[in-house]
Amino acid sequence: MDLPVMPPVAPMLAKAVKEIPDTGHVEPKWDGFRTIVFKDGDEVELGSRNEKPMTRYFPELVEALRRELPERCVVDGEIVLVQGGRLDFDALQQRIHPAASRVKLLAEETPASFVAFDLLALGDDDLTDAPFAERRRALEEALAEASDPVFVTPATADLETARDWFERFEGAGLDGVVAKPLDGVYLPDKRSMFKIKHERTADCVVAGYRWHKSGGVVGSLLLGLYDDDGRLHHVGVVAAFSMARRAELVAELAPLVLPDDELATHPWGEWAEAQAAERASSAGATRMPGAVSRWSAGKDLSFVPLRPDRVVEVAYDHMEGDRFRHTAQFRRWRPDREPSSCTYAQLEAPGALEVGDILPLRG
Structure with a gap:
Protein backbone atom coordinates (compact mmCIF):
# COMPACT_ATOMS: atom_id res chain seq x y z
CA MET A 1 0.00 0.00 0.00
CA ASP A 2 1.37 3.39 -1.05
CA LEU A 3 -0.90 6.35 -0.25
CA PRO A 4 -0.22 10.02 0.57
CA VAL A 5 -1.80 9.34 4.00
CA MET A 6 -0.73 6.00 5.43
CA PRO A 7 -2.14 3.96 8.32
CA PRO A 8 -2.43 4.19 11.21
CA VAL A 9 -4.22 7.53 11.56
CA ALA A 10 -6.02 8.62 14.73
CA PRO A 11 -9.38 10.10 13.67
CA MET A 12 -10.25 13.73 14.36
CA LEU A 13 -12.63 13.98 17.33
CA ALA A 14 -15.47 16.17 18.57
CA LYS A 15 -16.06 17.93 21.88
CA ALA A 16 -19.49 17.93 23.48
CA VAL A 17 -21.52 21.15 23.50
CA LYS A 18 -25.09 21.88 24.61
CA GLU A 19 -26.40 23.70 21.52
CA ILE A 20 -25.86 23.22 17.80
CA PRO A 21 -23.35 25.90 16.71
CA ASP A 22 -23.81 27.73 13.42
CA THR A 23 -20.68 26.41 11.70
CA GLY A 24 -22.23 26.14 8.24
CA HIS A 25 -22.21 22.33 8.26
CA VAL A 26 -24.14 19.86 10.43
CA GLU A 27 -24.52 16.13 9.85
CA PRO A 28 -26.05 13.18 11.74
CA LYS A 29 -24.00 11.50 14.45
CA TRP A 30 -23.88 7.83 13.53
CA ASP A 31 -23.72 5.21 16.28
CA GLY A 32 -21.20 2.65 15.08
CA PHE A 33 -17.47 2.01 14.80
CA ARG A 34 -15.44 5.05 13.76
CA THR A 35 -13.31 3.86 10.87
CA ILE A 36 -10.73 5.26 8.46
CA VAL A 37 -10.63 3.33 5.17
CA PHE A 38 -7.33 3.11 3.30
CA LYS A 39 -7.71 1.88 -0.28
CA ASP A 40 -4.92 1.38 -2.81
CA GLY A 41 -6.28 -0.61 -5.73
CA ASP A 42 -7.48 -3.95 -4.36
CA GLU A 43 -5.75 -3.36 -1.02
CA VAL A 44 -8.21 -2.17 1.64
CA GLU A 45 -7.48 -1.61 5.30
CA LEU A 46 -10.02 -0.57 7.95
CA GLY A 47 -8.44 1.42 10.77
CA SER A 48 -10.33 1.86 14.05
CA ARG A 49 -10.45 4.76 16.50
CA ASN A 50 -7.69 3.13 18.54
CA GLU A 51 -5.69 2.76 15.30
CA LYS A 52 -5.97 -1.05 15.29
CA PRO A 53 -7.03 -2.70 12.01
CA MET A 54 -10.56 -4.12 11.81
CA THR A 55 -10.27 -5.41 8.25
CA ARG A 56 -10.68 -9.11 9.03
CA TYR A 57 -13.99 -8.62 10.82
CA PHE A 58 -15.89 -7.09 7.87
CA PRO A 59 -15.05 -9.07 4.71
CA GLU A 60 -18.36 -8.15 3.03
CA LEU A 61 -17.66 -4.46 3.60
CA VAL A 62 -14.08 -4.73 2.31
CA GLU A 63 -15.46 -6.17 -0.92
CA ALA A 64 -18.03 -3.37 -1.21
CA LEU A 65 -15.41 -0.69 -0.56
CA ARG A 66 -13.19 -2.17 -3.30
CA ARG A 67 -16.13 -1.80 -5.65
CA GLU A 68 -17.61 1.55 -4.58
CA LEU A 69 -14.63 3.75 -3.60
CA PRO A 70 -12.14 5.49 -5.92
CA GLU A 71 -9.03 3.53 -6.90
CA ARG A 72 -6.78 5.24 -4.34
CA CYS A 73 -8.21 7.13 -1.39
CA VAL A 74 -8.39 7.54 2.39
CA VAL A 75 -11.92 8.05 3.74
CA ASP A 76 -13.08 8.79 7.28
CA GLY A 77 -16.47 7.44 8.31
CA GLU A 78 -18.47 5.04 10.43
CA ILE A 79 -19.24 1.34 10.14
CA VAL A 80 -22.88 0.83 11.12
CA LEU A 81 -25.27 -2.09 11.21
CA VAL A 82 -28.98 -1.74 10.48
CA GLN A 83 -31.58 -4.18 11.76
CA GLY A 84 -35.31 -3.63 11.85
CA GLY A 85 -34.86 -0.18 10.36
CA ARG A 86 -32.65 1.01 13.25
CA LEU A 87 -28.95 1.14 13.99
CA ASP A 88 -28.08 -1.88 16.13
CA PHE A 89 -24.85 -1.35 18.05
CA ASP A 90 -25.19 -4.56 20.03
CA ALA A 91 -25.30 -6.58 16.82
CA LEU A 92 -22.35 -4.58 15.48
CA GLN A 93 -20.29 -5.46 18.55
CA GLN A 94 -20.90 -9.14 17.88
CA ARG A 95 -19.09 -8.74 14.56
CA ILE A 96 -15.77 -8.56 16.42
CA HIS A 97 -15.08 -12.26 16.84
CA PRO A 98 -11.79 -14.20 16.90
CA ALA A 99 -13.06 -17.23 14.93
CA ALA A 100 -12.83 -16.91 11.15
CA SER A 101 -15.83 -19.21 10.67
CA ARG A 102 -17.96 -17.01 12.93
CA VAL A 103 -16.78 -13.86 11.12
CA LYS A 104 -17.84 -15.40 7.80
CA LEU A 105 -21.26 -16.40 9.15
CA LEU A 106 -21.97 -12.99 10.69
CA ALA A 107 -20.88 -11.23 7.49
CA GLU A 108 -23.68 -13.11 5.73
CA GLU A 109 -26.31 -12.82 8.48
CA THR A 110 -25.71 -9.25 9.67
CA PRO A 111 -23.88 -7.33 6.92
CA ALA A 112 -22.56 -3.88 7.80
CA SER A 113 -22.64 -0.56 5.97
CA PHE A 114 -20.15 2.30 5.74
CA VAL A 115 -21.17 5.96 6.05
CA ALA A 116 -18.45 8.33 4.79
CA PHE A 117 -18.09 11.87 6.12
CA ASP A 118 -14.57 13.06 5.31
CA LEU A 119 -11.89 12.57 2.66
CA LEU A 120 -8.24 12.61 3.76
CA ALA A 121 -6.58 11.64 0.49
CA LEU A 122 -7.51 11.10 -3.15
CA GLY A 123 -5.08 9.68 -5.69
CA ASP A 124 -1.70 11.24 -4.92
CA ASP A 125 -3.20 14.25 -3.08
CA ASP A 126 -3.03 14.60 0.70
CA LEU A 127 -6.15 16.62 1.62
CA THR A 128 -5.65 16.84 5.38
CA ASP A 129 -4.41 20.45 5.17
CA ALA A 130 -7.32 21.52 2.95
CA PRO A 131 -10.32 23.24 4.58
CA PHE A 132 -13.24 20.94 5.37
CA ALA A 133 -15.50 22.65 2.81
CA GLU A 134 -13.07 21.58 0.09
CA ARG A 135 -12.75 18.06 1.47
CA ARG A 136 -16.53 17.69 1.63
CA ARG A 137 -16.96 18.74 -2.00
CA ALA A 138 -14.24 16.29 -3.04
CA LEU A 139 -15.93 13.53 -1.01
CA GLU A 140 -19.30 14.10 -2.68
CA GLU A 141 -17.72 14.06 -6.13
CA ALA A 142 -15.55 11.01 -5.43
CA LEU A 143 -18.47 8.95 -4.08
CA ALA A 144 -21.17 10.33 -6.39
CA GLU A 145 -21.76 6.87 -7.89
CA ALA A 146 -21.39 4.88 -4.67
CA SER A 147 -24.36 2.76 -3.62
CA ASP A 148 -25.57 0.60 -0.73
CA PRO A 149 -23.76 -0.39 1.50
CA VAL A 150 -21.47 2.63 0.99
CA PHE A 151 -22.96 6.08 1.58
CA VAL A 152 -22.03 9.74 2.01
CA THR A 153 -23.63 11.12 5.16
CA PRO A 154 -26.35 13.76 4.66
CA ALA A 155 -25.42 17.30 5.68
CA THR A 156 -27.11 20.67 6.03
CA ALA A 157 -26.09 24.30 6.46
CA ASP A 158 -29.49 25.22 7.89
CA LEU A 159 -29.79 25.30 11.69
CA GLU A 160 -33.53 24.61 11.69
CA THR A 161 -33.00 21.50 9.60
CA ALA A 162 -30.18 20.45 11.94
CA ARG A 163 -32.47 20.86 14.96
CA ASP A 164 -35.15 18.80 13.23
CA TRP A 165 -32.61 16.06 12.51
CA PHE A 166 -31.47 16.13 16.14
CA GLU A 167 -35.01 15.38 17.31
CA ARG A 168 -36.23 13.00 14.60
CA PHE A 169 -33.17 10.92 13.74
CA GLU A 170 -32.94 9.50 17.25
CA GLY A 171 -35.91 7.33 16.32
CA ALA A 172 -33.63 5.44 13.91
CA GLY A 173 -30.96 4.89 16.56
CA LEU A 174 -28.72 7.89 15.86
CA ASP A 175 -27.43 9.70 18.92
CA GLY A 176 -27.27 13.38 17.93
CA VAL A 177 -25.58 15.59 15.36
CA VAL A 178 -22.04 16.81 14.62
CA ALA A 179 -21.16 20.38 13.59
CA LYS A 180 -17.95 21.01 11.63
CA PRO A 181 -16.21 24.32 10.88
CA LEU A 182 -15.98 24.70 7.11
CA ASP A 183 -12.48 26.21 7.30
CA GLY A 184 -11.03 23.52 9.59
CA VAL A 185 -8.15 21.30 8.51
CA TYR A 186 -8.03 17.64 9.49
CA LEU A 187 -6.38 17.31 12.91
CA PRO A 188 -5.90 13.67 13.99
CA ASP A 189 -6.81 12.96 17.63
CA LYS A 190 -7.83 16.60 18.23
CA ARG A 191 -11.33 17.64 19.33
CA SER A 192 -11.88 20.13 16.54
CA MET A 193 -15.53 19.37 15.80
CA PHE A 194 -18.64 19.74 17.96
CA LYS A 195 -21.03 16.96 18.97
CA ILE A 196 -24.50 17.57 20.34
CA LYS A 197 -26.10 14.57 22.03
CA HIS A 198 -29.37 13.98 23.81
CA GLU A 199 -29.33 14.18 27.58
Missing part, protein backbone atom coordinates in the same frame (compact mmCIF):
# COMPACT_ATOMS: atom_id res chain seq x y z
CA ARG A 200 -32.11 12.82 29.75
CA THR A 201 -32.37 11.78 33.40
CA ALA A 202 -33.56 8.58 35.04
CA ASP A 203 -33.87 7.35 38.61
CA CYS A 204 -32.06 4.02 38.97
CA VAL A 205 -31.48 1.46 41.70
CA VAL A 206 -27.86 1.06 42.83
CA ALA A 207 -27.39 -2.70 43.12
CA GLY A 208 -23.62 -3.03 43.28
CA TYR A 209 -20.29 -1.43 42.59
CA ARG A 210 -16.94 -2.26 41.04
CA TRP A 211 -13.59 -1.44 42.54
CA HIS A 212 -11.47 1.24 40.90
CA LYS A 213 -8.48 0.02 38.92
CA SER A 214 -6.19 1.63 41.51
CA GLY A 215 -7.79 -0.52 44.23
CA GLY A 216 -9.42 0.33 47.54
CA VAL A 217 -12.00 2.83 46.25
CA VAL A 218 -15.24 2.61 44.28
CA GLY A 219 -14.77 2.63 40.53
CA SER A 220 -18.37 2.63 39.29
CA LEU A 221 -21.90 2.09 40.57
CA LEU A 222 -24.01 -0.58 38.87
CA LEU A 223 -27.46 0.70 37.88
CA GLY A 224 -30.71 -1.21 37.62
CA LEU A 225 -34.29 -0.68 36.41
CA TYR A 226 -37.31 -2.88 37.06
CA ASP A 227 -39.40 -4.32 34.23
CA ASP A 228 -43.16 -4.92 34.32
CA ASP A 229 -42.61 -8.33 35.93
CA GLY A 230 -40.61 -6.87 38.81
CA ARG A 231 -37.23 -8.11 37.62
CA LEU A 232 -34.27 -5.78 38.11
CA HIS A 233 -32.18 -5.42 34.94
CA HIS A 234 -28.61 -4.17 34.84
CA VAL A 235 -28.82 -1.08 32.61
CA GLY A 236 -25.38 0.54 32.93
CA VAL A 237 -22.96 2.28 35.26
CA VAL A 238 -22.14 5.71 36.63
CA ALA A 239 -18.44 6.29 37.11
CA ALA A 240 -17.33 9.96 37.11
CA PHE A 241 -16.29 10.64 40.72
CA SER A 242 -13.31 12.36 42.27
CA MET A 243 -10.84 10.09 44.09
CA ALA A 244 -11.92 11.59 47.41
CA ARG A 245 -15.56 10.84 46.66
CA ARG A 246 -14.68 7.28 45.57
CA ALA A 247 -13.10 6.66 48.96
CA GLU A 248 -16.13 8.12 50.77
CA LEU A 249 -18.46 5.81 48.83
CA VAL A 250 -16.74 2.70 50.22
CA ALA A 251 -17.77 3.64 53.76
CA GLU A 252 -21.11 5.06 52.68
CA LEU A 253 -22.15 1.85 50.90
CA ALA A 254 -20.63 -0.59 53.40
CA PRO A 255 -23.94 -1.17 55.30
CA LEU A 256 -25.53 -2.33 52.01
CA VAL A 257 -22.86 -4.89 51.07
CA LEU A 258 -24.29 -8.43 50.95
CA PRO A 259 -22.24 -11.23 52.54
CA ASP A 260 -21.70 -14.35 50.47
CA ASP A 261 -24.30 -16.34 52.42
CA GLU A 262 -27.01 -13.84 51.36
CA LEU A 263 -26.18 -13.66 47.66
CA ALA A 264 -29.26 -15.68 46.75
CA THR A 265 -31.43 -12.76 47.87
CA HIS A 266 -29.81 -10.35 45.41
CA PRO A 267 -31.62 -9.63 42.09
CA TRP A 268 -28.43 -10.59 40.31
CA GLY A 269 -27.66 -13.43 42.69
CA GLU A 270 -26.80 -15.89 39.93
CA TRP A 271 -23.98 -13.64 38.76
CA ALA A 272 -22.83 -12.83 42.26
CA GLU A 273 -22.78 -16.50 43.23
CA ALA A 274 -20.83 -17.36 40.08
CA GLN A 275 -18.37 -14.65 41.00
CA ALA A 276 -17.99 -16.08 44.52
CA ALA A 277 -17.46 -19.55 43.07
CA GLU A 278 -14.84 -18.16 40.70
CA ARG A 279 -12.97 -16.61 43.60
CA ALA A 280 -13.03 -19.95 45.39
CA SER A 281 -12.06 -22.17 42.46
CA SER A 282 -10.34 -19.76 40.03
CA ALA A 283 -12.51 -21.39 37.36
CA GLY A 284 -14.45 -19.57 34.67
CA ALA A 285 -17.89 -18.18 35.48
CA THR A 286 -20.97 -17.16 33.56
CA ARG A 287 -21.17 -13.63 32.25
CA MET A 288 -22.20 -11.08 34.89
CA PRO A 289 -23.10 -7.37 34.63
CA GLY A 290 -20.17 -5.79 32.83
CA ALA A 291 -18.13 -8.98 32.78
CA VAL A 292 -14.95 -9.33 30.74
CA SER A 293 -15.64 -9.24 27.01
CA ARG A 294 -13.68 -8.87 23.80
CA TRP A 295 -13.77 -5.12 24.47
CA SER A 296 -12.51 -5.29 28.07
CA ALA A 297 -10.13 -8.23 28.01
CA GLY A 298 -7.77 -8.20 30.97
CA LYS A 299 -9.88 -5.83 33.09
CA ASP A 300 -11.35 -7.02 36.38
CA LEU A 301 -15.05 -6.20 36.09
CA SER A 302 -16.31 -8.28 39.02
CA PHE A 303 -18.71 -6.47 41.33
CA VAL A 304 -19.65 -6.05 44.98
CA PRO A 305 -23.38 -6.86 45.39
CA LEU A 306 -25.40 -4.32 47.38
CA ARG A 307 -28.87 -4.49 48.82
CA PRO A 308 -30.94 -2.65 46.17
CA ASP A 309 -32.16 -0.02 48.63
CA ARG A 310 -30.67 3.21 47.27
CA VAL A 311 -31.85 5.30 44.33
CA VAL A 312 -29.70 7.65 42.25
CA GLU A 313 -30.67 10.14 39.54
CA VAL A 314 -28.38 9.90 36.51
CA ALA A 315 -28.14 11.64 33.16
CA TYR A 316 -27.94 9.53 30.01
CA ASP A 317 -28.03 10.19 26.26
CA HIS A 318 -29.99 7.26 24.84
CA MET A 319 -30.81 3.58 25.22
CA GLU A 320 -29.38 0.70 23.22
CA GLY A 321 -31.99 -2.00 23.65
CA ASP A 322 -32.68 -2.16 27.37
CA ARG A 323 -29.38 -0.56 28.50
CA PHE A 324 -27.79 2.88 28.53
CA ARG A 325 -25.62 3.17 25.42
CA HIS A 326 -22.88 5.09 27.25
CA THR A 327 -21.74 5.59 30.84
CA ALA A 328 -24.35 7.57 32.76
CA GLN A 329 -23.53 10.74 34.73
CA PHE A 330 -24.25 11.12 38.45
CA ARG A 331 -26.74 13.89 39.27
CA ARG A 332 -27.95 13.29 42.86
CA TRP A 333 -29.13 10.72 45.36
CA ARG A 334 -32.91 10.29 45.59
CA PRO A 335 -33.80 9.27 49.19
CA ASP A 336 -37.39 10.27 48.40
CA ARG A 337 -37.80 7.51 45.79
CA GLU A 338 -38.71 3.89 46.47
CA PRO A 339 -36.44 1.50 44.55
CA SER A 340 -39.49 -0.39 43.28
CA SER A 341 -40.64 2.78 41.49
CA CYS A 342 -37.51 2.83 39.30
CA THR A 343 -38.93 1.22 36.18
CA TYR A 344 -38.45 1.43 32.43
CA ALA A 345 -41.78 3.26 32.22
CA GLN A 346 -40.08 6.54 33.25
CA LEU A 347 -37.84 6.57 30.15
CA GLU A 348 -38.66 8.82 27.22
CA ALA A 349 -39.11 6.92 23.96
CA PRO A 350 -38.01 8.63 20.71
CA GLY A 351 -40.40 8.87 17.77
CA ALA A 352 -40.49 6.17 15.12
CA LEU A 353 -38.12 6.59 12.18
CA GLU A 354 -36.06 4.21 10.05
CA VAL A 355 -32.50 4.49 8.74
CA GLY A 356 -34.02 4.06 5.29
CA ASP A 357 -35.61 7.49 5.76
CA ILE A 358 -32.09 8.94 6.07
CA LEU A 359 -29.99 6.80 3.72
CA PRO A 360 -31.01 5.24 0.37
CA LEU A 361 -30.93 1.64 1.61
CA ARG A 362 -31.95 -1.03 -0.87
CA GLY A 363 -35.27 -2.59 0.16
